[in-house]
Amino acid sequence: xxxxxxxDVFISYSSKNKNVxxxxxxxxxxxGIRCWYAxxxxxxxxxxVTAIKxxxxxxxxxxxxxxxxxxxxxxxxxxxxxAFNAEKTIVPxxxxxxxxxxxxxxxxxxxxxxxxxSEPLSAHIExxxxxxxxxxxxxxxxxxxxxxxxxxxxxxxxxxxNRDNRRDSNIDRGSNSGIRSDAGRRRRFLIFASVVAVLxxxxxxxxxxxxxxxxxxxGTEGGNGGQEQEEEKGQEKKQEPxxxxxxxxxxxxxxxxxxxxxxxxxxxxxxxxxxxxTDTATYYRIAxxxxxxxxxxxxxxxxxxxxxxxAYKGGSGAxxxxxxxxxxxxKYDSDxxxxxxAKVFEFxxxxxxxxxxxxxxxxxxxxxxxxxxxRDYELVLKWFGKALDSGAEGYTRNYCIxxxxxxxxxxxxxREAAERWIGDSNR
Numbered sequence: 001x002x003x004x005x006x007x008d009v010f011i012s013y014s015s016k017n018k019n020v021x022x023x024x025x026x027x028x029x030x031x032g033i034r035c036w037y038a039x040x041x042x043x044x045x046x047x048x049v050t051a052i053k054x055x056x057x058x059x060x061x062x063x064x065x066x067x068x069x070x071x072x073x074x075x076x077x078x079x080x081x082x083a084f085n086a087e088k089t090i091v092p093x094x095x096x097x098x099x100x101x102x103x104x105x106x107x108x109x110x111x112x113x114x115x116x117x118s119e120p121l122s123a124h125i126e127x128x129x130x131x132x133x134x135x136x137x138x139x140x141x142x143x144x145x146x147x148x149x150x151x152x153x154x155x156x157x158x159x160x161x162n163r164d165n166r167r168d169s170n171i172d173r174g175s176n177s178g179i180r181s182d183a184g185r186r187r188r189f190l191i192f193a194s195v196v197a198v199l200x201x202x203x204x205x206x207x208x209x210x211x212x213x214x215x216x217x218x219g220t221e222g223g224n225g226g227q228e229q230e231e232e233k234g235q236e237k238k239q240e241p242x243x244x245x246x247x248x249x250x251x252x253x254x255x256x257x258x259x260x261x262x263x264x265x266x267x268x269x270x271x272x273x274x275x276x277x278t279d280t281a282t283y284y285r286i287a288x289x290x291x292x293x294x295x296x297x298x299x300x301x302x303x304x305x306x307x308x309x310x311a312y313k314g315g316s317g318a319x320x321x322x323x324x325x326x327x328x329x330x331k332y333d334s335d336x337x338x339x340x341x342a343k344v345f346e347f348x349x350x351x352x353x354x355x356x357x358x359x360x361x362x363x364x365x366x367x368x369x370x371x372x373x374x375r376d377y378e379l380v381l382k383w384f385g386k387a388l389d390s391g392a393e394g395y396t397r398n399y400c401i402x403x404x405x406x407x408x409x410x411x412x413x414x415r416e417a418a419e420r421w422i423g424d425s426n427r
Contacts, residue, residue: 007394008136010059010088011037012079014069018330019291019301020095020121021065022323027125033132034394040358041396044368044403053082061132062088066113067095071104080107089135093128095121121293246275250282257285262294280314283307291327305331312347322356329362345372352383360387361396364403377412385421 009028013021025035036055042048056062062083070076083090084107092113100108114131116124253268266289269282289295290304309328312320320328325347332343345366351359364383367376384400392400404421407413415422 007034007036007055007059009033009035009061009063009132010056010079010083011035011063011065012070012076012083013037013065014067014073014076016069016301017065017067017095019327020067023121024063024065024093024125024128027122028129028132029393031129031133033129033136040361041394041399043399044365044406052079056082056088057086059088061135062090063128063132064090064092064108065095066092066100066104068098071096071098071101077101077103080104091128091132091135093124119293244276246272246277249275250277250279253282253285257289262289262292263296265289266295278314280311283311283314284320287311287324320350320354322351322354322359325351325354326356326359326362329359341366341372343372352386355390357387357390357392357396360384360390361399364400368403377407378417381407381413381418385418388421 011021011025021037025037025040028035036059038048038052038055041055042051056079062080064070064076064080080090090108090111092108092111094113094115094117097117114124114128116128118124249268249272253265253272256262256265256268266286269277269286269289272282284307287304287306287308287310290307291301295303305327308320308324309331312328329344329347329351332340332347344362348359348362348366352363360383364380364387366372367374367379367383369375381404384403387400388397401421404413404418408415408418408422
């Protein structure tokens, strides 16, 4: 009997683009579309290839995140071939202008692509979700899209007609105003002449009065007053705090960041670092620019994680979120910097404490397998239980319940300790 749980969408992606995959899954699942993607939905003890195959076969739609990395990934190629052979609806989500590899072109040459090369990514993810939703509803997404474009063109034509009508109306009103124009010009001339006369009289008065104040005493007082003012200005200059060499660049960076000019913000922040800035908040803002894909230089993830870690090491000035700790854990659990279990555990534990559900799973697994820490099955139960209490759904929920059930069956924890979570599996 096939015990696979049906899902809506299988997400295929390169591990180097996990931040994009996370964003797609988050958007889809918040809007009721159930997703399967690795490693989140691979149950403990399950062979990777078997889990991937079951995930593809259980899904109704296969979404490919097409990037430079996935274009050359053997794992992604195998997943596309499997989805093609299973006659799944394949939706490529294009995040790069790079040409398809020959192998991908074989499978996808007649498939409609969704272009997501331009910013902002969030808008393209929404379009992808709507497109997938139409497929899941059984409608023809291309026909629906064409109708939407026709409606939009009709609305645009209506707006242009309205603008033409308003312009004609303004021309009519303009012809009526000509009758009053001569009288208006006369009034403006009289006002101008009056102002000039007043200015001339004022100038004459000043020329007459000035000599009476030009005596020796007045000059002395004026000289002393000027000297006092210069001394005051000199004192003010001495009291002004001397700026650090990097402050001006940092302030320019802050101003650009607040206005949404992220490329110039990044340039000024990096310049401030060269001049000696070690402000933790600056590291954090640089990381945000890179991780949000707003750097404009195509080096987002690796640099983003670099500065995010610097912000973490700085201690104060930046508070990382659970999801940001998860990104740092992922950095040390992938080919971005090589696997470092101790680092993975360090960041995952911080993220779990900050409420990140994926970090709770990572910490539970670390205690289960002794990766980066000592084995502790009681703590496996704690963190898998916290993940369930935090609202884990779908495969994540099943993963945690299966893990807790295994703990009981293998005698690592008592049934009484695990009862309230194991009971969830029967609901």
